[in-house]
Amino acid sequence: MSFNIKEELSNILSSEKVKENEPLSHYTFTKTGGNADYLVLPTTYEEVQNLVKYTNEQNIPFTILGNGSNLIVRDGGIRGVVLVLTQMDSITLEDKKIIAQSGATIIDTSRYALAHHLTGLEFACGIPGTVGGAVYMNAGAYGGEVKDVLVSALVLTPDGVLKTLRNEELELEYRSSIIPKENLLVLEATFELREGEVDQIQAKMDELTYLRESKQPLEYPSCGSVFKRPPGLFAGKLIQDSGLQGKTIGGVQVSTKHAGFMVNVNNGTATDYLNLIEFVQNTVHEKFGVMLETEVKVIGEYLESETK
Incomplete structure (x- = not known):
């Protein structure tokens, strides 16, 4: 990468939206992860399109980070350009449909639904x-x-084309969709909800918030739920029983x-997370014959010392 990537990225966006050699530990819920060569914070769909086209033309690696909640970035960081969409976070209402940009949190979207007396997104109040x-x-x-509530999603294809995909086209199944399979980038989502009683919606959200806060270790940095639920079983119980x-x-x-959670209790690293995940998987497999599959996404490079 001998040409001036930062300068060219700054032409597409603006210099304050481009960061060089940026620590990704600042952007992950685990507070771990190496540096990004370049991190960009676009605010418009056009900027995202132009970024995708530019990285394609120059053959520069391109990674979408989200808000780093269910994610582990390896300690070697990420090469090329890392896209963070958290500046694109508008939420609007059309009839009983909520249109939320991809950088908005799903928690804020559920609160927006509550404010407009709409029910259906209560389950998301703690995600x-x-x-x-x-x-x-x-x-x-x-x-x-x-x-259950998604009507459609506006996505960007790998070659920079905007496309709207309906619910049934997104192949939404347990913790999966067509998005990673076709390397699509979600720009916004439309949710269709129903009118509800605000007191009942609030009561449900309060109940779910209490359950989450009483059962989950929110006082520490973590990557959320580490493993997918094995068919007919619970990952957390298998780990506990081990x-x-x-x-x-x-x-x-x-x-x-x-x-079911792994927490950063003392300046842990991404490597610590990955070693603990492997240890848990092997132990549970030895005891119960079940190989736990990770729900958390792992991206980035290994440190040079780990590849020798």
Whole structure:
């Protein structure tokens, strides 16, 4: 990359929206991760389109970060350009449909629904991701999931073309969608909700918030739920029954509050997270014959010392 990428990125955006050699630990919920060569914070769809086209033309690696909630970035960081859409966070209402840009949090979107007396998004009141991330993985909690209320999503194809995909075209299944399979970028989502009683909506959100706060280790940095639910089982219970609560590698620990979570208790690294994940997977597999599959997404490069 001998040409001046920062200067060219600054022409597409503006210099204050481009950061060079930026620590990704500032952008992840685990507070871990190496540096991005270049991190960009666009505010318009046109800027995103131009960024995608530019990186394609110059053959520069391009990564979408979201808000870093259900994510581990390896300690070697990410090469090329890292896109963070958290500046694109508008939420608007058309009839009973909420249109939210991908950088808006799904929590804020559920609160917006409450403010407009709309029911259907209560389940999302404690999911700490963006709308884009929620569509990407068909996020869900407490019996609800995105596919129940999503009408469509505006996406950007790898060659920079805007496209609207309907719910059924998104192939929304348990923690999966067509988005990663076709390397699409979610720019906004439209949710169709129903009129409801504001007191009932608030009561449901209060109940779910209480359940989340009482059961999840929110006092520490974490990547959220680490593993997918095995068919007919619960990952947290398998980990707990394996005697792994409190197990610590480096600065990362299997939460003593909820075994499905791993928390950064003492300046842990992404490598600590990955080593603990592998240890838990192997232990559970030995004891119960179940190989836990990660729900958390892992991206980025290994440190040079780890590849030798």
